[in-house]
Amino acid sequence: MTAAGQTEQEARAQRALVHFHFAMAFLSVGDVPSADDYLKDVRSRDGDEMYRSVLDMISVHTHTPLEP
Amino acid sequence: MSEQSRTGTLFTTWLTSVDRVDHAVTDEEFHDNRPEPEAVCGAVIMLAPMETAPGPRCARCAAFLKARESLRDLEQRLDPHRHRRPSWLSRLLHRDTPTPAVPSPRALVRDGRLQSPVDTVGSPAAVSTGLHSATRG
Numbered sequence: 001m002t003a004a005g006q007t008e009q010e011a012r013a014q015r016a017l018v019h020f021h022f023a024m025a026f027l028s029v030g031d032v033p034s035a036d037d038y039l040k041d042v043r044s045r046d047g048d049e050m051y052r053s054v055l056d057m058i059s060v061h062t063h064t065p066l067e068p
Numbered sequence: 069m070s071e072q073s074r075t076g077t078l079f080t081t082w083l084t085s086v087d088r089v090d091h092a093v094t095d096e097e098f099h100d101n102r103p104e105p106e107a108v109c110g111a112v113i114m115l116a117p118m119e120t121a122p123g124p125r126c127a128r129c130a131a132f133l134k135a136r137e138s139l140r141d142l143e144q145r146l147d148p149h150r151h152r153r154p155s156w157l158s159r160l161l162h163r164d165t166p167t168p169a170v171p172s173p174r175a176l177v178r179d180g181r182l183q184s185p186v187d188t189v190g191s192p193a194a195v196s197t198g199l200h201s202a203t204r205g
Contacts, residue, residue, distance in 0.1 A: 018099040025081050038079050 016050055020057040027058070078108075078136060085113035088123035092133055108132045 019042050026035035043051035059066045080092040083105070091107035098105050103115045109128035 015099055018095055022079060022081055022095045022098075041079060 012050065015046065016053045016057065019046075019050065019054045020061075023054060023058060024061065027062070078133075080108060080133065082122065082125060082129075083107075083113070084116045084120050084122055086116045088116070088120070089113075090123050090125045090129075092126070092129040 019039075023035050023038055023042075026032070026038060039051060039054065042054060055066060058064070078094060080094050081098075082090040083093045083098070084090050091109060091111060091113050093105045093107050093113075097107075101112075104112055105115070106112050107126065107129055109126055109132055111126070111128075
């Protein structure tokens with residue numbers, strides 16, 4: 001993997017972390033519909049891979065298994 | 069990080085600055101310019117540590133989010149399709165729907181509240197223009 005690729009990967013990881021924090025901010029106050037809307041917005045902006053990674057982080061953090 | 073708000077498609081969260089004021093910051097701005105993001109009020113803030121308790125909300129950020137909410141309502145009010153006349157099939161199938169506040173001219177004529185604008189039968193003007201020439205001959 002090139003250095004540029006690694007930097008891009010790190011940037012995407014940081015971006016996924018920001019999305020995770022924002023989604024958790026909604027979930028921490030019990031606002032599940034807004035969290036859902038936010039994640040849909042993330043999916044439209046950053047694609048399915050980013051969306052799935054954020055869902056994985058939420059799943060691990062909340063001990064909630066993802067539906068297949 | 070404190071309570072988050074959602075306004076239209078603008079997703080923001082309230083972040084506490086080092087001067088103990090909560091500002092609304094978008095996720096894009098937070099990602100690009102952390103730890104000194106620009107709040108929606110235009111102020112570039114320095115983020116306080118995460119363990120800092122939330123402070124009072126920035127009035128300009130709150131006003132900005134409120135204005136966006138009202139703008140969204142305005143777009144809904146200005147929707148040109150909102151007052152579109154229903155189709156004939158819709159009117160036929162939903163005959164019990166209330167009548168519009170402003171009735172159409174045809175409805176006014178039908179109820180006898182408006183004279184028909186063009187009543188050419190027997191009109192002197194119609195006779196003088198030759199519309200009834202067949203009867204004159």
